[in-house]
Amino acid sequence: MISKNILNADLHCHSVVSDGTMTPEALAERAKTNGVELWALTDHDETGGQHRAAAAAKAQGLNYLTGTEISVTFANETVHIVGLGFDPDDAAMKRGLYDTRGGRGQRAMEMSDGLAKVGIKGAYEGALKFVGNPELISRTHFARFLVESGVCRETSEVFRKYLTEGKPGYVPHRWANLRDAVQWITSAKGVAVIAHPGRYKFTPNEEYALFTEFKAHGGQGVEVVTGSHTTQEYVKYAETAKEFGLAASRGSDFHSPDESHTDLGTLPFLPGDLTPVWALLEDRIQ
Template sequence: MNTPLPIPSRAHTVSVVSNADLHCHSTLSDGTLTPEALAQRAVANGVALWALTDHDEVGGQQRALDAALALGLPYLTGVEISVSFAGRVVHIVGLGFDHHNTALIEGLHATRGGREQRARDMAAGLAQVGIHGTFEGALTFVGNPELISRTHFARFLVEAGHCHDVNEVFRRYLTEGKPGYVEHRWARLGDAVRWIREAGGAAVIAHPARYAFTPTEEYALITEFMAHGGQGIEVVTGSHSAAEAVKYAQTALEFDLFASRGSDFHSPEESRVDLGRLDGLSGRLKPIWQVLEHRVHWPACV
């Protein structure tokens, strides 16, 4: 049986939130900090509304929620779901859902399936160019073995001295056409949006500039996403330039989408933008947290 989320008594205060960070990752997926450490960092950096959005995993949600409320930080549940669209991997962030929802949990479990075989195939490709032991090495960086990813391989290759940083690893070994790249078939766009919506949440297209879609492909993504019930798009995020933030602010206005904001923080050593240290959303935009005000978990002291 799914557990209903409580209705907060102070939901109206969400309208004054400016420093919301609704995209980051913990050791439950490919981040380097625990949910508890992230909550502490969010508070230290002045975050006023926070969501942990681990890849294809909600196992850290209760820990993040408990830690946030203990620190007086309002919290929205979150997840980042990998989907396949137009031959690329696209990420859909879910916010404000019931993290006990059975269909969502089962869908995410199915999406994670196949990551181990993909990782072993990646290791085999790297072995062919003389880099051995990468599967076992990547596992030493994994908090959740079901979510072994390219990032874990990258961290191992840096530690082993093959590259200077994770960005160099991706360029040389882990992007399409390189020795360690292996495609994985992720969830369908419609399934991901449906899981989020049926669990009571809102779906958001994550960091749209990263996909390098043509205008036609991007239009197809947005319109199909909306047809399935998707409601938001990330405008300000750690991987967007100032010009890209302006572009996707206009996209949000053009398609009447809610705007989201999130650092996509993974690690103090690796991330371009620290948790909560983002530019603000334009006042012309409708923040996604306004449509989710009844889904915010508020600390007792609020």
């Protein structure tokens, strides 16, 4: 039994299998060193690192939940849905994630073309140097190339100047829909969680619609304490969790020691009056 709220659980981070810079094995070691008691690797639209992560966690004596982070389009905004505790070999989920990844290559070429028009040549080839999995080339890989080549000082500056809507390297992508993402997770015996809801630029009505539809499709959790939430957002989404009857999750969204503002295992604990998401998944903890 580890359903207590005062638990150093970190259920959101990324490895080289998607857009992180560390291997699953190195992340497991870092999590253990930082006092994490329950860990999940949640690579974007990919489960290819799950068996490695589970084995590495076991070697570290670290409790583990399978994870992924699925990109969906909702109200013309990209929203991320974290899946936890699912069967990583589930055929329907693997097929759905494969299809979701499929558009990234063409999108990356279009991003490179947009950057070339403002004098930044060879961005696609440059981004590929930072890619562990070519199927998952993303804006983050382009950002690392632009920092390496001296165009910007840090990745956040790249996003601000080149890779957000209205900027030269921005290309939208049509991801999975919310219903499919939630159902892939739940059909594979996992729990679906809305990732870092404070990041989305929704009106109050749009946000209410997101939570309402998410729950109607079988979603059961929301990230309350995350690396991109403010203290005020911890409070806001704790109340949202209670309003919608959702379990609360906690995760740093760690990508890299050089880029991430929040390290693995360094977040505040969940508020005590919430149901932790791991309480729904005790039989799936490895």
